Amino acid sequence: MSEISFPIKDLTRRKTQTALTILGLTISTAATVFLIIFGSNLGFEITFLARGGRLTSGFSNIFFQFILIVSILNILTGPIITSFLVHLTMSGRMRDIGVMKASGCLSGSIFAYFITELSLLVFFSSLTGIIFGVAAYYFSTIFFNVSGFYISQTLDLGVIMVVCIILIIFSHIFGALPIRKAAKAKPTEAMSPIYKLGTTAALGKKIPSKLGLTFKVAFRNLLRRKSATSQAIICLTVVLTLTTVTIAGGMIANQTTTSYVERAIGRNIVLVGHPTLTDRYVNLLSRFFEDKEMQQIDYLNSEFVISESLVSKLANIQGIHEVDPRLVLENYVREVPGVILDPVEQTEAIVIGDSRSYEALILGVEPENVINDWLIFGRKLEENDQGCTMIGDSLAVNMFDDAFNQSIKVFDESLLPYAIVGVCVDPLNNGKVVYMPLETLYKDLDQHGYNLLFLQIDASENPQVLAQIENEVSEENLNVIELDQILDKHVNFLNNIWSLVMFLPFFSLATAAISLLSYLMLSISGQQHEFGIMRALGAKPRTIMKIVFSQALIIILVSGAIGISVGLLITFGFLIPAPVISQSTLISVSAWLLVILGLLCASSLYPALKAVKKTVVDAISAV
Amino acid sequence: MKEKVIVALALCRQFEIDDVIVEAVKNLDLTVEEGEFISIHGPSGAGKTTLLNLIGALDKPTSGKIVVFNHDLGTYDENFLATFRLAYIGFVFQSYNLISTLTAVENIAFVVELAGWSKERIKQRSETLLKLVGLQHRANHFPAQLSGGERQRVAFARALANDPPLLLADEPTGNLDTETGLEIVSILEKIKEEGKTVIVATHDEKLLKLASRSLFLKDGRLTDR
Numbered sequence: 001m002s003e004i005s006f007p008i009k010d011l012t013r014r015k016t017q018t019a020l021t022i023l024g025l026t027i028s029t030a031a032t033v034f035l036i037i038f039g040s041n042l043g044f045e046i047t048f049l050a051r052g053g054r055l056t057s058g059f060s061n062i063f064f065q066f067i068l069i070v071s072i073l074n075i076l077t078g079p080i081i082t083s084f085l086v087h088l089t090m091s092g093r094m095r096d097i098g099v100m101k102a103s104g105c106l107s108g109s110i111f112a113y114f115i116t117e118l119s120l121l122v123f124f125s126s127l128t129g130i131i132f133g134v135a136a137y138y139f140s141t142i143f144f145n146v147s148g149f150y151i152s153q154t155l156d157l158g159v160i161m162v163v164c165i166i167l168i169i170f171s172h173i174f175g176a177l178p179i180r181k182a183a184k185a186k187p188t189e190a191m192s193p194i195y196k197l198g199t200t201a202a203l204g205k206k207i208p209s210k211l212g213l214t215f216k217v218a219f220r221n222l223l224r225r226k227s228a229t230s231q232a233i234i235c236l237t238v239v240l241t242l243t244t245v246t247i248a249g250g251m252i253a254n255q256t257t258t259s260y261v262e263r264a265i266g267r268n269i270v271l272v273g274h275p276t277l278t279d280r281y282v283n284l285l286s287r288f289f290e291d292k293e294m295q296q297i298d299y300l301n302s303e304f305v306i307s308e309s310l311v312s313k314l315a316n317i318q319g320i321h322e323v324d325p326r327l328v329l330e331n332y333v334r335e336v337p338g339v340i341l342d343p344v345e346q347t348e349a350i351v352i353g354d355s356r357s358y359e360a361l362i363l364g365v366e367p368e369n370v371i372n373d374w375l376i377f378g379r380k381l382e383e384n385d386q387g388c389t390m391i392g393d394s395l396a397v398n399m400f401d402d403a404f405n406q407s408i409k410v411f412d413e414s415l416l417p418y419a420i421v422g423v424c425v426d427p428l429n430n431g432k433v434v435y436m437p438l439e440t441l442y443k444d445l446d447q448h449g450y451n452l453l454f455l456q457i458d459a460s461e462n463p464q465v466l467a468q469i470e471n472e473v474s475e476e477n478l479n480v481i482e483l484d485q486i487l488d489k490h491v492n493f494l495n496n497i498w499s500l501v502m503f504l505p506f507f508s509l510a511t512a513a514i515s516l517l518s519y520l521m522l523s524i525s526g527q528q529h530e531f532g533i534m535r536a537l538g539a540k541p542r543t544i545m546k547i548v549f550s551q552a553l554i555i556i557l558v559s560g561a562i563g564i565s566v567g568l569l570i571t572f573g574f575l576i577p578a579p580v581i582s583q584s585t586l587i588s589v590s591a592w593l594l595v596i597l598g599l600l601c602a603s604s605l606y607p608a609l610k611a612v613k614k615t616v617v618d619a620i621s622a623v
Numbered sequence: 624m625k626e627k628v629i630v631a632l633a634l635c636r637q638f639e640i641d642d643v644i645v646e647a648v649k650n651l652d653l654t655v656e657e658g659e660f661i662s663i664h665g666p667s668g669a670g671k672t673t674l675l676n677l678i679g680a681l682d683k684p685t686s687g688k689i690v691v692f693n694h695d696l697g698t699y700d701e702n703f704l705a706t707f708r709l710a711y712i713g714f715v716f717q718s719y720n721l722i723s724t725l726t727a728v729e730n731i732a733f734v735v736e737l738a739g740w741s742k743e744r745i746k747q748r749s750e751t752l753l754k755l756v757g758l759q760h761r762a763n764h765f766p767a768q769l770s771g772g773e774r775q776r777v778a779f780a781r782a783l784a785n786d787p788p789l790l791l792a793d794e795p796t797g798n799l800d801t802e803t804g805l806e807i808v809s810i811l812e813k814i815k816e817e818g819k820t821v822i823v824a825t826h827d828e829k830l831l832k833l834a835s836r837s838l839f840l841k842d843g844r845l846t847d848r
Contacts, residue, residue, distance in 0.1 A: 213733070213736045213737070216729075217722070217724060217725070220724035220725070221724055223724075224723075224724055529720075530722050530723065530724075533716075533720045533721075533722060534722065534733070535705060536679070536681055536708065536714055536720075537708070537709070537714070537733065537734050537737070537781070538705055538706070538708045538709025538710075538712075538734060538737050538738070538785070539705060539709075539737055540701075540702050540705040540706070541701055541702065541705070542702075543737065612701075615682065616681045616682070617676055617681050617682050620681075620716075620720065
């Protein structure tokens with residue numbers, strides 16, 4: 001028999017423990033792999049090689065931070081679970097180790113034996129984790145593609161390999177610690193029925209004696225297994241932190257990003273313009289969730305001009321609140337370097353930026369009539385602004401070093417550059433937009449007129465108002481489009497992304513349940529004898545179940561209090577900039593977290609039932 | 624005429640160990656009257672512990688009948704049997720079987736807490752019993768901090784806590800030295816004086832002498848030696 005066949009035989013003999021360890025590690029690997037492929041294919045890279053993509057930089061940044069933090073927590077969860085489950089396994093193997101040592105086996109050989117078992121578990125779990133992670137990704141892309149949003153199915157094998165190598169290395173490091181401790185135990189210590197790798201009774205403590213009988217026994221039993229109890233609490237705390245970040249972060253990020261989009265596009269907005277231009281505008285808006293090839297068009301073609309008289313007529317229709325006429329065109333814009341004080345030396349000036357150029361959408365607007373309400377860094381354009389611009393987030397991030405200390409050139413190189421007064425989060429043209437006062441645009445282009453018209457209408461009178469608008473524009477061969485349909489597509493896209501991300505808490509929940517179950521199983525096997533005595537003295541099975549349940553409850557409450565607090569701190573502290581949190585979101589987050597804690601409590605019923613399954617005589621005979 | 628507290632009829636208990644059927648108690652008939660002090664002795668593996676487990680409602684017979692205080696124990700579920708044990712039986716084990724996470728006084732109080740006594744009554748009862756077994760000064764010590772004799776005395780106090788009409792003791796002096804064994808014999812004498820029904824499985828001559836009736840068990844059957 002080869003040397004590796006002994007550990008394999010040993011692992012197959014202890015089916016439950018082996019299965020729980022493999023399951024815990026598989027889930028952790030699968031969740032990480034899924035998240036990373038999903039993130040890279042949607043354009044929010046966490047490889048640090050590229051930033052931005054389909055979404056605008058502002059949106060990408062939220063996803064980027066979310067995926068980065070959740071991935072780090074996932075990668076951390078794997079090794080911690082490994083260490084915890086290995087600790088529990090070794091606790092149950094101390095007597096075997098004592099016998100091995102008493103028979104002359106060296107500590108090094110024992111260590112090698114159990115490390116081989118660990119390696120087998122880790123490699124097998126990593127493999128199954130990759131398979132499940134990739135499968136989960138494929139299913140989610142199918143879901144997206146069926147919903148009408150194309151997501152690439154390409155796999156970045158390099159990233160998957162890096163993630164797995166990190167997980168394997170950390171799992172070995174963390175898992176080796178309890179093995180080393182167990183291998184070093186003295187033979188007499190290891191063979192003692194009460195020594196369980198740091199779980200020996202600490203009988204000096206008898207607090208709290210004023211609690212009820214079951215709670216008192218449960219509490220004392222947890223204290224008695226101090227080392228395993230604290231490991232269980234650490235493990236559950238990390239998992240619950242991850243769960244909280246995923247749930248609270250996911251829900252709040254969903255609401256925040258949806259709010260950004262709704263504010264940027266606006267509700268009850270009707271777009272009026274030449275069909276070529278309205279289609280173009282819709283395509284530019286849709287770049288947020290689908291990339292479309294577009295032909296060059298001449299925005300300043302006289303056919304596209306909307307007459308002043310039509311604007312006046314439309315403004316007079318009852319039920320139209322705002323009229324926002326614009327002159328829109330596409331052009332190359334160029335970064336102009338700026339000069340700032342050296343942040344280190346403070347006395348010297350340094351030049352920042354370069355002369356990078358991008359193709360952007362230029363929108364001439366009447367600042368006082370603008371109907372959008374973007375999330376803005378800096379300030380909005382104001383009525384008397386001249387020579388100023390407000391640019392989109394992707395342009396600010398990709399083309400500038402520090403947009404507010406630089407300026408932008410839009411047309412003729414001989415013209416003066418425009419100052420940048422604000423940066424807005426705008427899904428239009430993936431955030432590559434430049435808003436400027438119409439007067440400035442007219443002056444520099446030496447051309448007047450509008451080519452697109454945005455009307456904010458009264459939602460309650462929608463069909464009548466739309467009919468009147470269509471009636472007015474019919475003679476001029478103009479198109480009327482309700483932007484709410486496009487907005488709903490944006491919102492659906494964001495909801496779909498976050499709905500998928502919301503699957504992750506179930507991975508975390510399964511991991512948490514596995515950790516708790518493993519701990520309780522070990523704890524029960526150690527307490528079976530005393531449970532037998534209690535039953536012999538007249539304790540009903542229900543009393544024993546209450547003791548096991550109380551132990552689980554104490555661990556869940558302590559881990560929940562720490563894990564949820566840390567998770568909320570991460571979420572509100574730095575996960576989402578300018579979060580939008582409604583009362584209903586807070587209620588949903590609280591309800592989800594309560595459900596998770598409730599499910600964890602419910603999962604402890606299995607070991608509680610197991611604790612009373614044995615007959616009294618068998619339980620008393622248990623060592 | 625005294626009341627029959629235990630009636631066993633054709634009592635059998637079999638165990639299956641690795642496909643081999645072992646008959647621990649075979650076709651046993653027994654009647655015990657109220658206030659009797661019975662000793663059961665016999666070689667190792669004779670079935671003494673199994674018989675005590677059957678009488679004490681810890682185990683159920685494979686066949687036959689065991690009626691204790693008018694309850695046919697083979698017919699009840701685990702919940703009822705737990706209540707029955709709490710109300711009628713005091714059990715003392717050879718290896719003490721104290722709850723390691725509870726102190727001496729808490730071990731005694733455990734039983735009456737289960738019975739739902741008030742705090743004040745529990746305190747009084749625990750103190751009385753600790754005094755009876757001479758361990759007032761060790762009340763707040765954990766089992767690991769007590770000697771073997773002290774542990775067994777706590778076990779006796781715990782068995783008497785709910786004032787059960789039947790006390791079962793399985794080799795109560797088996798793990799103790801002669802001197803400590805005598806302390807246990809003196810406790811059993813006090814219990815006998817109180818008029819409780821007591822059944823002791825033992826090899827201890829002193830305990831055998833204390834018994835009003837001695838039974839000899841061999842290969843699961845009561846015999847005349």
